[in-house]
Amino acid sequence: MSVHGGTLVPLPGPEALQPNGAPFSAHGGIRLADQGVFAFVALAWHDRHKGVAAYALRVVNGTSETVLCRCFEIRGGEVPVEVYPMPLVAAPNGVMDTFVFVRTDHPDALSRFVVDVAGRGAALRVEAPAPAKRAPHVLALLGWGLSLLLLLAAAGAAVIASIPRLTVFEPPTSVVAGTPLEVPYAFGGVGSLQYDLATDDGRTIAADTVEARVGILRIALPNDGAHGSYRLRLRAVGPLGTDVRTASVAMLAPPQQANTLAKPGISSPDDATLIGELNVTPAPAQAGRDVHVNYVADATSGKIWLLDLSGKAWASAPYSSDGTSLLRIPAAAAGREMRVVLQVERGPQRAMSSVGIVVEPNNAAHPAATIAQSTPAQSPTTGEAAPPRQTMSAGIELSQSSVVAGQSVHVRITGPHSDALVTLTDARGQVIEQGDVSGQERGITLTAPAVNAPSAFYVVASITSGVSQASVVRKLVVTPAP
Structure with a gap:
C-alpha cells in the first residue's frame, strides 16, 4: 500500500462546510489523487469541565470498495494511540458522517487528532489540531488571588492564635500568711502554663504546671511568711514563644496572730x-x-x-x-x-x-x-471539793443537741430571769441568729443553718436576773440535710 499526498479540495457549499453542524474548513478535507475518496475532519466542540473533545469526521467513498478509517490521538510524546480498537467503515459509493470523542483531561496534553483513510490500495491522512488553550479569565485570576489571600490570612491568624499568651493575670497585692494565695488566670495559644512562687532571696516555695486554660490558681502559703513578700511568676510556654508575667505579693500576719x-x-x-x-x-x-x-x-x-x-x-x-x-x-x-x-x-x-x-x-x-x-x-460527806456556788439558778436547755440543717431548735430558759439574749454562733464566733427572751417568756426557737459537713455551733445565752448576769454556752451539732 502506498500513501499519496493528495490534493486540497475547496469545499463547494454550506452542506459540505458544516456536515452535522461541524465547521469544516478548506484545510480540513483532502481528496485521494485520481480517486473518488474524500475525507474531512474538524473540531466540533470541547467541554473543558468534562475534559472531552468531539471531532466531526466525514468520509465520501466514490469507489466500489470499502474504505477503512483509523483514528489516532497524538500527544506530547508524538506516539500515535488509536482511539477505537476497530476501524470505522465507509461503505462503497457512500458517505460516512460521525463524531469521534477524545479525552482532553489526560496529564499528557493532546497535540492533534489524526485520521488515516485507506482504500483500493492507497491511503490518505487528515488531521485537526487540539482544542485551543483558553487564557485564564480576569475574574478567575481575581478569584484565585482572593483565595490565596484568604488562605494566607487564615494561616496568619492560625499562627497568631497559636502564640502562647496570658490574657488574665490578676494576683492580689497582699495575702494573709497561712491562707491560700488565689490568682485568677487565663491563657491562650498552643502550650502549657507554669508557675513558681519564690521569696525575695530566691528560695522557691512552690512550682508546678497547670492543665486548665482558665481558672483560679491556688497556692498554699506557709505560716511563717508574715511581714515579708513573695515573687509570683506565670509562664505560658509553647513552640511559638513564651509569655511571662510577674508580681510581688506581700505577706500579712493573720488578725488572730496580731492580737495575741x-x-x-x-x-x-x-x-x-x-x-x-x-x-x-x-x-x-x-x-x-x-x-x-x-x-x-x-x-x-x-x-x-x-x-x-x-x-x-x-x-x-x-x-x-x-x-x-x-x-x-x-x-x-x-x-x-x-x-x-x-x-x-x-x-x-x-x-x-x-x-x-x-x-x-x-x-x-x-x-x-x-x-x-x-x-x-x-x-461534808465525801471530803472532796464541792462545785462552785452559782449566783444564779437560771440556765438553758436545748430541745436536741444534734439536728439536721433547716430544722428548728427550741432554747428553753430554766429558772427565774429578767431578760436573756440568745445567740447562735459558729466555731469562729460569727453570729448566725439572735433573739431576746423577756422575763415572761420561757424560750426561743432557732433554725439550724445549712452546712456541707457535720459542724459544731454554739448557743450562747446572756441571762440577767436582777443585778446578776451570767453567760451560758451549749454546743449544737448540725448535719447536712439529706
Missing part, C-alpha cells in the same frame, strides 16, 4: 468540737476577785485567758480536767468589758471558745452577785 503575739497559746480553733460548754460565775465579775470558769471539754491540756476587746491579755489560769478553773480578775480591769477565752488541745487538735463578761469595781458589788471563794468548799 504576746500569748501564742491563743489561736483560732482547728477543731471546735473539743469544747461542749463554757460559762463564768459570778456575773458581773468583781475587780480584784476570782471568778469560776466552768467548762465541759474533751481535751488533755489547755489554758484560760482573760482578754480585753483589743486582744490584750490581762490574766491566765491553767486548764483543769475537773472542768473548773479559778481566774483572778486584776483590779485595773474595773469598768471594762472583757472576754474569757478557753483554749484546749488534744494531740494535733486544737479548739477555742470564749464568753463575754463585765468587770465592776470591787466597791460596787451587789449582794446578789456573791463572789465564789478562791478555794472550793469541802463536801
Whole structure:
C-alpha cells in the first residue's frame, strides 16, 4: 500500500462546510489523487469541565470498495494511540458522517487528532489540531488571588492564635500568711502554663504546671511568711514563644496572730468540737476577785485567758480536767468589758471558745452577785471539793443537741430571769441568729443553718436576773440535710 499526498479540495457549499453542524474548513478535507475518496475532519466542540473533545469526521467513498478509517490521538510524546480498537467503515459509493470523542483531561496534553483513510490500495491522512488553550479569565485570576489571600490570612491568624499568651493575670497585692494565695488566670495559644512562687532571696516555695486554660490558681502559703513578700511568676510556654508575667505579693500576719503575739497559746480553733460548754460565775465579775470558769471539754491540756476587746491579755489560769478553773480578775480591769477565752488541745487538735463578761469595781458589788471563794468548799460527806456556788439558778436547755440543717431548735430558759439574749454562733464566733427572751417568756426557737459537713455551733445565752448576769454556752451539732 502506498500513501499519496493528495490534493486540497475547496469545499463547494454550506452542506459540505458544516456536515452535522461541524465547521469544516478548506484545510480540513483532502481528496485521494485520481480517486473518488474524500475525507474531512474538524473540531466540533470541547467541554473543558468534562475534559472531552468531539471531532466531526466525514468520509465520501466514490469507489466500489470499502474504505477503512483509523483514528489516532497524538500527544506530547508524538506516539500515535488509536482511539477505537476497530476501524470505522465507509461503505462503497457512500458517505460516512460521525463524531469521534477524545479525552482532553489526560496529564499528557493532546497535540492533534489524526485520521488515516485507506482504500483500493492507497491511503490518505487528515488531521485537526487540539482544542485551543483558553487564557485564564480576569475574574478567575481575581478569584484565585482572593483565595490565596484568604488562605494566607487564615494561616496568619492560625499562627497568631497559636502564640502562647496570658490574657488574665490578676494576683492580689497582699495575702494573709497561712491562707491560700488565689490568682485568677487565663491563657491562650498552643502550650502549657507554669508557675513558681519564690521569696525575695530566691528560695522557691512552690512550682508546678497547670492543665486548665482558665481558672483560679491556688497556692498554699506557709505560716511563717508574715511581714515579708513573695515573687509570683506565670509562664505560658509553647513552640511559638513564651509569655511571662510577674508580681510581688506581700505577706500579712493573720488578725488572730496580731492580737495575741504576746500569748501564742491563743489561736483560732482547728477543731471546735473539743469544747461542749463554757460559762463564768459570778456575773458581773468583781475587780480584784476570782471568778469560776466552768467548762465541759474533751481535751488533755489547755489554758484560760482573760482578754480585753483589743486582744490584750490581762490574766491566765491553767486548764483543769475537773472542768473548773479559778481566774483572778486584776483590779485595773474595773469598768471594762472583757472576754474569757478557753483554749484546749488534744494531740494535733486544737479548739477555742470564749464568753463575754463585765468587770465592776470591787466597791460596787451587789449582794446578789456573791463572789465564789478562791478555794472550793469541802463536801461534808465525801471530803472532796464541792462545785462552785452559782449566783444564779437560771440556765438553758436545748430541745436536741444534734439536728439536721433547716430544722428548728427550741432554747428553753430554766429558772427565774429578767431578760436573756440568745445567740447562735459558729466555731469562729460569727453570729448566725439572735433573739431576746423577756422575763415572761420561757424560750426561743432557732433554725439550724445549712452546712456541707457535720459542724459544731454554739448557743450562747446572756441571762440577767436582777443585778446578776451570767453567760451560758451549749454546743449544737448540725448535719447536712439529706
